[in-house]
Amino acid sequence: MSYYQHILVGVDLSDESEQVLARASSIAGGEQAKLSLAHIIEPLTFAYGGDIPMDLSEVQDQLQAQATEQLAGLAQSVGIAPEDQHVLIGQPATEIHQLAKDQSADLIVVGSHGRQGLALLLGSTANGVLHGAKVDVLAVRVHAPCPEG
Numbered sequence: 001m002s003y004y005q006h007i008l009v010g011v012d013l014s015d016e017s018e019q020v021l022a023r024a025s026s027i028a029g030g031e032q033a034k035l036s037l038a039h040i041i042e043p044l045t046f047a048y049g050g051d052i053p054m055d056l057s058e059v060q061d062q063l064q065a066q067a068t069e070q071l072a073g074l075a076q077s078v079g080i081a082p083e084d085q086h087v088l089i090g091q092p093a094t095e096i097h098q099l100a101k102d103q104s105a106d107l108i109v110v111g112s113h114g115r116q117g118l119a120l121l122l123g124s125t126a127n128g129v130l131h132g133a134k135v136d137v138l139a140v141r142v143h144a145p146c147p148e149g
Helices: 017-028 044-048 057-076 092-102 124-132
Strands: 006-010 034-041 085-089 107-113 136-142
Touching (some): 006 017, 017 034, 017 057, 017 107, 017 136, 034 057, 034 092, 044 057, 057 085, 092 107, 092 124, 107 124, 124 136
Parallel strands (some): 006 034, 006 107, 034 085
8 A cells, every 4th residue: 555645756757757657657556546647847037047038938938848759658558547647837846846835746756877076965846845845755766778789
């Protein structure tokens, strides 16, 4: 039996996202806890600081459509319903905190690359999620897939 009722899984849609989702799914205990899946896209204006004199909304829309498709494929592997798949635009930690609150999630699961040194233990997104969360946070240490050969 899962201690948690609703687990929000934040993924970056990299190859390691499957590891994060697998860990969250095992904690959920099959159908005992609800799983929601989220991917946050930072606005392109954040990335470029508004220095590009052009409208980036079409590019942003394309990024969102592509992320929605990738997230749906990932969600399908563990049976997460479309209404529990969220692609949002904003600052990742802030959006994950708000979504967890809005969805009444009681656990947030994110991936973390196991870099060396205490300061590098968590990536900036995982660190931001951890420090502002009002619920439990699990940072899953992910490993890069082994190259074929």
